[in-house]
Amino acid sequence: MAWQLQLNLDRQSTTPLIEQLRSGIKSMIEAGALRPGAPLPSSRLLAADLRIARSVVVEAYQQLTAEGYLISVDRSGTRVANLAPAQDRAVTGASGEPALSTVSARWDLRTGLADVSGFPRAEWLTCLRRVLQTATPEHLEYPALAGAAELRSELTSYLGRVRAVRTTADTLMTTAGFAQGLALLSNMLLDLGHATVAVEDPGHPGQRRFLEDIGLRPVPVPVDDEGIDVQALAASEARAVLVTPVHQFPTGVVLSESRRAALVTWARKVDGIIVEDDYDAEFWFDDAERPPAVQGLAPERVVYGGSASKTLAPGLRIGWLAAPAHLTPVLERARARQDLGSSTIDQLGYADFIATGRLERHLRQMRRRYRERLEAFTAAVANLLPDFRLIGSPAGLHTFLAIPPYLGERALVDAAARRGVVVRGADHFAFHHRPPTPGLVVGDAVHSRDSLVGAASALAAAVRMIRTD
Known part of the structure; x- marks a missing residue:
């Protein structure tokens, strides 16, 4: 049994060992058992494990490298290459909303995240x-x-x-x-x-x-x-x-x-x-x-x-x-x-x-941090978006920002995305009944105060874009 790689070589087969090894590793890569970036055993270790000549492993690795299946990394040995084309990293909302690219977005204001940089x-x-x-x-x-x-x-x-x-x-x-x-x-x-x-x-x-x-x-x-x-x-x-x-x-x-x-x-x-x-x-x-x-x-x-x-x-x-x-x-x-x-x-x-008492000390620090961010965002909204209002209790890691009736929620979400802000509208969270108030649900926990002010400024620019279209 091989311990370093799940491969079995048939010494009774007419297929040369080098071809068995090459095709076996290639099949594992194509099947997804060996993922991009996964390290392979050194040629010496794999040869000893499979009880074959090291030259057989070296040649198989070289052939797979030439075919693009493996890469040789300095001081890191041989690894599986990334064969797949670059993936589109857009995020599609579960409610069927258009894809919002997080690559070009400067402010990701979606909910559900805590500031783990403060982890003690x-x-x-x-x-x-x-x-x-x-x-x-x-x-x-x-x-x-x-x-x-x-x-x-x-x-x-x-x-x-x-x-x-x-x-x-x-x-x-x-x-x-x-x-x-x-x-x-x-x-x-x-x-x-x-x-x-x-x-x-x-x-x-x-x-x-x-x-x-x-x-x-x-x-x-x-x-x-x-x-x-x-x-x-x-x-x-x-x-x-x-x-x-x-x-x-x-x-x-x-x-x-x-x-x-x-x-x-x-x-x-x-x-x-x-x-x-x-x-x-x-x-x-x-x-x-x-x-x-x-x-x-x-x-x-x-x-x-x-x-x-x-x-x-x-x-x-x-x-x-x-x-x-x-x-x-x-x-x-x-x-x-x-x-x-x-x-x-x-x-x-x-x-x-x-x-x-470490939990309570940590919570005091994080409350202060989150409260300062919320206050900065609230002040920026009052200054830059006077027709908007924050509803609900000032608490937690997200804020509901009610929008004025002359703006369409979907249009604002799309315009915000074009200005670099990824945010979800209230309709995203609706099941059967429409939300009581159209608005944006803003995750404000992971951004600095200055960043949240910048996000409010970008939202204001999105409003101007809608009103001038």
């Missing part, structure tokens, strides 16, 4: 070193499906203190981000006999597709300036709903007190389940008191979900679900069908990061 590498490494030094043999075994007990304990305390979430370590599950949490919840709902899930409209198109792919039918429920319309929810006949109550995505509105009460009343009346996606509540910039999680009003009816994707980095894949006690066994059964748990070491590192 040294502090995170300190925590990982500490837990690696103290981890027991049990920590290196297969983890509990619900997650590391240390992290569940820290999250229980932290979420109760900062979000008024009422849960226990026994009813909290760690996940690989909220995406896995939503997959687990979707499978749980199917197990419980649900066929539909109500979703906010406008809302997250990726989550709608996610639910559909798993086998649930998303039912659109309109959103107004108080959040999700609970009367329309009651008329939908769905008994499960996915909501973003603190900073509705994408409008930014906050679910009002009366709607919160009505939502809980609805869930109790229909024996329903509320899934609360608290995706960016850590970043609240209003002087008014930040609303607590809805979960605290009805822990027996709400599954609370969150993650470290916006607060630290999505690459960590750390998330959590705080579920009612009677749903925890159903969630664990759904989890058992998917995987054997998440990385214990990363969970222990995050637990230490919380326990030592």
